[in-house]
Amino acid sequence: MYKRSPAAGKPFFLVGSDYVFPRTSNTITKEQLKSLGGKVVGEDYLPLGNTEVAPIISKIKKALAPSGGGVIINTLNGDQNVAFFKQIQDAGITPSNGYYVMNYSIAEEEISTIGPEFLEGHYGAWNYMMSIDTPESKKFAADFKALYGSDRVVADPQESAYNMVYLWKQAVEEAGTFENSAVREALVGQTFDAPQGPVEVMPNHHLAQTVRIGLIKPEGGFEILEETPGVVYPQAWNQFEPSSKGYACDWTDPSKGERYKL
Amino acid sequence: MLLDSLFNGVAIGSVLLVAALGLAIVFGLMGVINLAHGELMMLGAYTTYVTQLIFKLPLLKPYYNSYVIVSIFFAFIVSGVVGILLEKTVIRKLYGSPLETLLATWGVSLILQQFVRSVPLAYGTGLVISLIIGLFLPTVFSPKVKESINFKYVKFSSWIFASLAGVLSGHLIASSVSKLSRASARNVDVTAPAWMRGQVEILGTAFPKTRLMIIIITLISVIAITLFLNQSAWGMRIRAVTQNREMSDCLGISTEKVDVLTFGIGSGLAGVAGVAVSLLGSVGPNVGGNYIVGCFMVVVLGGVGNLLGTIFASFGIGIMTDLIGAGRLLSIWPDMPLPLSNTINFFATTSMARVMIFALIVIFLQFKPTGLFPQKGRMVES
Numbered sequence: 001m002y003k004r005s006p007a008a009g010k011p012f013f014l015v016g017s018d019y020v021f022p023r024t025s026n027t028i029t030k031e032q033l034k035s036l037g038g039k040v041v042g043e044d045y046l047p048l049g050n051t052e053v054a055p056i057i058s059k060i061k062k063a064l065a066p067s068g069g070g071v072i073i074n075t076l077n078g079d080q081n082v083a084f085f086k087q088i089q090d091a092g093i094t095p096s097n098g099y100y101v102m103n104y105s106i107a108e109e110e111i112s113t114i115g116p117e118f119l120e121g122h123y124g125a126w127n128y129m130m131s132i133d134t135p136e137s138k139k140f141a142a143d144f145k146a147l148y149g150s151d152r153v154v155a156d157p158q159e160s161a162y163n164m165v166y167l168w169k170q171a172v173e174e175a176g177t178f179e180n181s182a183v184r185e186a187l188v189g190q191t192f193d194a195p196q197g198p199v200e201v202m203p204n205h206h207l208a209q210t211v212r213i214g215l216i217k218p219e220g221g222f223e224i225l226e227e228t229p230g231v232v233y234p235q236a237w238n239q240f241e242p243s244s245k246g247y248a249c250d251w252t253d254p255s256k257g258e259r260y261k262l
Numbered sequence: 263m264l265l266d267s268l269f270n271g272v273a274i275g276s277v278l279l280v281a282a283l284g285l286a287i288v289f290g291l292m293g294v295i296n297l298a299h300g301e302l303m304m305l306g307a308y309t310t311y312v313t314q315l316i317f318k319l320p321l322l323k324p325y326y327n328s329y330v331i332v333s334i335f336f337a338f339i340v341s342g343v344v345g346i347l348l349e350k351t352v353i354r355k356l357y358g359s360p361l362e363t364l365l366a367t368w369g370v371s372l373i374l375q376q377f378v379r380s381v382p383l384a385y386g387t388g389l390v391i392s393l394i395i396g397l398f399l400p401t402v403f404s405p406k407v408k409e410s411i412n413f414k415y416v417k418f419s420s421w422i423f424a425s426l427a428g429v430l431s432g433h434l435i436a437s438s439v440s441k442l443s444r445a446s447a448r449n450v451d452v453t454a455p456a457w458m459r460g461q462v463e464i465l466g467t468a469f470p471k472t473r474l475m476i477i478i479i480t481l482i483s484v485i486a487i488t489l490f491l492n493q494s495a496w497g498m499r500i501r502a503v504t505q506n507r508e509m510s511d512c513l514g515i516s517t518e519k520v521d522v523l524t525f526g527i528g529s530g531l532a533g534v535a536g537v538a539v540s541l542l543g544s545v546g547p548n549v550g551g552n553y554i555v556g557c558f559m560v561v562v563l564g565g566v567g568n569l570l571g572t573i574f575a576s577f578g579i580g581i582m583t584d585l586i587g588a589g590r591l592l593s594i595w596p597d598m599p600l601p602l603s604n605t606i607n608f609f610a611t612t613s614m615a616r617v618m619i620f621a622l623i624v625i626f627l628q629f630k631p632t633g634l635f636p637q638k639g640r641m642v643e644s
Contacts, residue, residue, distance in 0.1 A: 018613045047613045049552045051543035052277070054270050054473075055587030055612055062593070079449045083543030086454075090470030092461050114544075115453050 002036045005226075007071045007100070013060050014043035015084070016075035025075050025104070031240035046076065051083035057091045060099075069098020074106075081106060085118040095121030107155030108221055116220040127209040128159035128196040129222045140195035153221070163194045167201060188252055198231065204249040206234030265467050267590050268581070273473040275580025276480040279573060280538050281553045282560040283483055284531030286572040289561055291504045292524055294353055295360055297367040299557060300550025301374040302529045305344055306337035306536020307545040308378060310452050312387055315439045327455045330537070334479065337533035343394050344374075345529020349522055357521075375547040384442035388432020396424035449546035458541075476538045483534055487527070488569065500524050504567070563623055565633030574634055579619060587615030 002008055012033060016022025022045060030040050042063040044056045064070035072093075076084055081103075093099040101122040108130050111119055130141050130153060140162070144154040167190050172178060175186040191200045200208045208231040214222025236249035237259065250256040285299045313333035317326045348370060356363045378386065399420040400413075407413060436443035454472055461468040491497040502510045503520045511517050539549060560579065564571030585591060589610030592603060609618045627633075 044611050045613055047616060049548070050612065050616075051539075051552065052274055052583070052612075054274050055584055055615065058266065058270055058584070058588040058590075059610075062588075079544040079546060082449070082451060086472070086542065087470065090459060090461065090472050092468055113449070113451060115451060117453070 002038070007102075008038075011039050011041040011064055011067050011070040012073060013041060013063055013070060014073045014075075015056060015060075016043075016045050017077040017080055018045035018047045019077075022075035022077075026073070028238045028241050029073055031238070031242070035240055041070070046080055046084075048077065048080075051080060053084050053087050056084075057088060057093065060088075060093060061091070064099065069100075072099060072101045074101050074103045077105065081110065082114050085114055089118055106216075107157065108153040109155045109157075111216060111220045112153055116216065116218060119216045120218045122216050123213060123225075124216060124222060125211065125213050126156040126222075127211060128156040128194075129212055129214050129224055130154055131214070131222055131224055132196060132212075134195075134197070136193065136197075137195045159195050163192055163199060163207075166192050166194075167199075185252075200231065202234055203252045204234060204236045205251055206236065208233050265465065267584055267588075269467070269469060269473075270584040270588070271581030272477060272577060273470075273580070274583050275577035276477045277538060277542065278556055278560050278579060279576035280476065280480040280483060281532075281535040282557040282572055282576060283480075283487065283569075284528040284535065285557045286561050286564070286569055287487070287531065288525060288528035289558075290567040290569070290572070291500065292521065292528075293360070293566075294357075294525070295364045295367065296353075296528075297364060297554065298348065298371040298374060299529075299532055300552075300554035301371040302341040302345060302532035302550070303536040303539060303553060304378070304545075304547065304550040305374065306341045306533030307452070307540040307549055308383065308386075308450075308536075309333055309337040309340045309533065310537045310540045311450050311545050312383055312435075312442065314452055315441060316435070319438060327457060330455065330458065330475075330541070334534055334537050337537045338530040339394065339533075340390050341533025341536065342526045342530030343390065343397060345532070346397060346522055346526040347393060348529070349525040353525065354518075354521065371550070375550075378547050379447040380445050382436060382443050382445045384436035384439065385432040387435055387442070388428040388430075390428075391431050392424040392426075392428025394424075395427055396421045399424060447547065449544040451544050452540040454541055472541045476541065479534065479538050483531060484569075484573065487531065490527075491569070496520075496523060559620075559623060563626070563633055565635040565637065567637040568633070568635045571633055571635035578634075579623075582619055582622070583615055586610065586618050587612050 012029075014026045014029060016026060026043055030043075033040055042059055044059055046053065046056065060072065064072075074081070074084070085101075088094070088099075088101075103122065103124045106114070106119065106122075106124050107126060128137070130137070140159065141154050144158065145152055167187065168183070170190050170192065171183045171187040174190075175182040177183070187201050188203050188205070189201060191198060194209075197210045202208055210230070211228045211232050212222075212224050213226040214224050217223050237244040237247040239245055246262050247259050248256075248262050249258055250260065251258075281303060284302070285296065288294050288296050288299065310330070310333040313329050313336055316322065317329040317332070348367075352366050352370060353363060356366060381389075400408075400417045403413075403416065407416065454475075458471050458475055460471055462471055462474065463469075489497075491501060499510070499515050499520050500523065502513075502515060503517050503524075507517060510520075535553075536549075539553065543549070556579075560576045561572055563579070564573070564575035586606075586609050589606060591606050592598070592610070598606075609615055630636075
């Protein structure tokens with residue numbers, strides 16, 4: 001997917017809030033890009049709560065401007081995104097100038113809060129997007145609007161929460177009890193026809209889901225550009241990063257557990 | 263390149279300066295440690311948000327582009343009035359006991375944060391409107407009326423009128439702007455009008471417009487407050503009370519009025535800072551907490567009781583933040599020895615630059631504990 005994406009051959013800059021998730025996520029991103037032949041030209045982290053992004057902007061410009069733009073991987077948290085997008089637009093870091101931001105925490109809800117005029121032309125990656133063109137997805141969005149108001153949008157986190165309740169219900173029914181460990185055992189292997197498509201609980205207690213990449217539209221929401229042909233099976237340990245390579249997780253087998261060698 | 267760096271430093275510094283200016287007056291001139299200063303900024307930021315939504319109503323829609331300018335005045339008044347109320351009810355009783363003031367104002371800051379979370383903004387606006395009317399209506403009567411024994415009834419009835427006006431206007435706003443009629447703990451956003459977004463090119467370098475706007479707001483605030491303190495009669499009274507409270511009292515200056523005025527202006531400036539901050543990021547209950555430490559840092563580094571020091575300190579910190587955080591030293595001097603360039607690279611991230619700045623300030627204060635420009639002359643307290 002990387003080879004035919006417009007990001008191929010462009011330099012990457014990684015921006016995140018300064019805590020464990022962005023740092024871990026970017027460690028994996030760097031390893032993955034290395035094996036795909038991508039080039040990371042810089043990374044910086046904003047202390048949580050800080051909204052002064054001027055130094056980061058000048059670093060991004062210094063790193064990406066020589067190649068006429070590039071890709072920014074954004075793992076900022078919450079309201080720091082607002083400061084980031086307001087200020088990069090003012091600094092001329094926009095899709096029309098060749099800078100593209102890939103976001104892992106901007107969904108439909110955040111787009112409407114930050115304002116699509118700041119996010120138009122940037123990208124997002126999720127399992128569920130409101131614009132998925134299937135009867136299940138449309139019904140889910142319509143039901144959500146009917147319950148919470150026609151001006152509301154529904155996004156991946158809400159869909160996940162919705163799926164979880166049904167998966168838990170099926171596990172309880174199969175186990176025939178509310179008892180935690182029995183439900184946990186029954187949970188593995190449960191499948192559900194979610195609004196995003198079929199999902200399945202795997203032995204490492206993560207979900208196999210479909211992954212989508214979307215382009216943020218001027219009126220808000222995503223235009224889905226790319227979709228995995230089927231579900232992506234979850235890996236608890238990343239296979240690009242040297243310290244976790246060759247490990248996996250399987251809770252159904254007591255001899256394997258959290259971390260075992262493949 | 264150099265111009266770019268200087269501009270970035272000035273831009274960061276002006277945010278610090280506009281935020282610290284009000285505190286420089288309240289803490290510097292009055293000696294009040296006001297931990298609610300950040301929350302007064304937050305009220306200014308929310309005022310910008312409310313003004314923006316009101317200007318989206320059909321009646322005011324043609325003037326939408328000017329809402330930021332209008333909101334600067336609104337924010338000054340709103341934060342100023344809340345500050346005056348704070349002075350009259352809490353701080354006045356605690357002059358001379360800094361620790362109690364510190365605790366009390368911290369408590370006030372928590373109350374204000376929870377207030378914007380749990381009260382719909384429309385009714386909050388109504389409450390502020392009734393405060394403004396209630397505090398200022400009694401002052402418009404002629405001295406003859408004020409001296410009569412029935413004045414307390416006049417005062418009382420003006421408060422009744424004020425609360426009626428507040429309830430009515432709150433209800434009016436709630437019914438016309440549905441976004442303001444529900445209480446919400448979620449952050450809200452101020453969107454700058456189109457003419458304030460994007461860049462403007464000066465001397466071949468592109469500058470972000472919002473940053474320029476903040477620099478202009480800061481510049482105007484600094485000039486206005488300097489003129490007020492140095493040229494006006496009330497400014498002279500404020501300086502007199504700052505230098506020698508008892509003597510000023512003996513010479514017929516109403517120190518009580520001076521205190522209210524000084525605190526009101528300091529708080530109002532916090533409101534103006536709130537407008538500036540709302541243009542940069544999102545507006546939420548915690549927005550003040552993010553700036554309060556920076557404000558105190560600037561005032562202490564500059565020297566308590568000295569506006570000039572505050573100005574130098576904030577621009578100094580701004581330029582240092584950019585120099586260290588963006589790793590500019592390396593591009594100015596590319597072939598420096600390896601150990602030095604490694605050290606600079608290590609600190610060239612936003613988090614580590616902050617650590618470095620704090621460390622430098624601590625070291626500086628070891629040698630000059632009273633800051634860059636210590637107050638000269640004899641303060642009565644010392």
